[in-house]
Amino acid sequence: MQSFSLSRAVLVLTAVLSMSVRAAAQAPNMPPPQVTVVTLETRDVPVVYEYPGRIVASREVEVRARVGGILLGREFEEGARVKKGDLLFRIDPATYQAQVALAKAQVAQAAAQLSQARRSEERALALTKRGASSQSTLDDAVSARELAEAQVEAAEAQLRTAQLSLDYATVTAPVAGITSLEQVPEGSLLSTGDLLTKISQIDPVYANFSAADTEAATIRDMIEKSTLEGVDEASGLTVEIVFGDGATYGETGQIDFTSTSIDTETGTILSRAVMPNPNAKLLPGQFVRLKLNGLVARDAILIPAEALMQGPQGVFVYTVDDENVAAVAPIEIDRQIADGYLVKSGLKAGDRLITKGVVKVRPGAPVEPVATDGGKEAAAPKETAQR
Incomplete structure (x- = not known):
């Protein structure tokens, strides 16, 4: 019984070895794998x-009070868009209106004094010409007229200052944009420089x-x-x-x-x-x-992502020579563009690149190209960069 079992095992082993030998003998006769091959071309690729x-x-502007006083009202919606010059706040103008009125009166007073000084100068000049008055009197009249002119200028400057303060009681938007929250509620007493709101342009x-x-x-x-x-x-x-x-x-x-x-x-x-x-x-x-x-x-080479392989030494692709024998070509990638890659080095125009069927390829083994004129389509640039 033992002899029979041993003989049977020997027969099975012999059959397996025979099949392996026949498979090995047939392997060299297997047809080369079919692959898609493109001929590379250089082209201009948008990056x-x-x-x-x-x-x-673009601008963050702080709107601040330029004069003090009671804040009477807010004339805008918080968070709303405003245009340059739009009314934002009203500050109590009563004090500044009174200052303007006083300044106007001072201008009128100075103007009257100037008129009187001019008339006095004219009389002194006439008397001096007739010898009825001294030169000293004329000089005093001229000085009085010049002083009156200076007083008019000072009064007018004071009026402009008072008018500016009155104008500042009406707060307008310095730029167009979106307002922030109101920083001070109505009825508050403001000081010069207090923040009222902000405007974002x-x-x-x-x-x-x-x-x-x-x-x-x-x-x-x-x-x-x-x-x-x-x-x-x-x-x-x-x-x-x-x-x-x-x-x-x-x-x-x-x-x-x-x-x-x-x-x-x-x-x-x-x-x-x-x-x-x-x-x-x-x-x-x-x-x-x-x-x-x-x-x-310019003059770039773009390869499809499916042609790219990763090995211990880095990325590589398979190329095909004139005899349709596959070879490994180590390459350096510049950047990815959509479903392709810009090649920095390792390939040149005219190289025949395997794009499909790469998993069946072995270095130094023959392949059967099924497409050799797809280079233009395969290397066509896609304008979306992946960074």
Whole structure:
């Protein structure tokens, strides 16, 4: 019985070995895997940088009392939009009206004194010419007239000062924007300089964002080396805003400021874009995403994401030579653009790249290309940068 079992085991083992040998013999005769191959071309690829940003008012103006007195009333709705020159507050004008009236009377008094001084000067001059009066008397008359003229000027200046104080009792909006809460209730006694409210100017608004210093340096370097075209400096870039729900803001802006120093804590460079905001859709404090448009990478190579492989030594792709033999090509990636990647080094125009079926490919093994004229379609740029 033992002999029979041993013999049976030997037969099974022999059969398995025989099948393995036949499979190994047939492996070299298996057809090469079918793969999709494209011929790479260089092209101009739009490059879009995207950053998180925050909206701030272009101006924050504090409205303060320029004269003291009782606050009689507020003439605006808190949080409402106001135009430049709109009435905001009324301060009790009674004291200042009285000061204006007094100043006007002083001007009239000074003017009357000036008229009298001029008549006295004319009489003294006539008498002096006839020899009926001394030169000293004429000199005194001239001095009196000059003093009266100075007194008129002083009175008129006092009137202007009083009128300004009266005007300041009516507080108007210095700029257009949105008002904050009232800081002082009606009936309060104000002192000069007391804060009444604040106005945020929101048309236009600023969108602040920060870029990594290395990325900012890369952009400058690419512009200087003419590998990016379309703008001469950062202020020539157009800025597009995307809201949290994916909707795009209907207005575009421009970069108007870039810091000349690097934040030592974050390693970033602060920049600012000016955005039109006629309908107040952008509010101070709002977080958005900013897209920087206007840069184009010239003579670039763009490969589809599906062609990219990751190995112990880094990223690589498979290329095919003239004999349809696959080879590993280590590459360096510049940046991702939509579903593709800009290649920094490792590939050139004319290389044949395997884009589909890469999992079946072995280095040095033959492949069967099923498409060789898809380079233009596969490398077509998509203008949305993923940063």
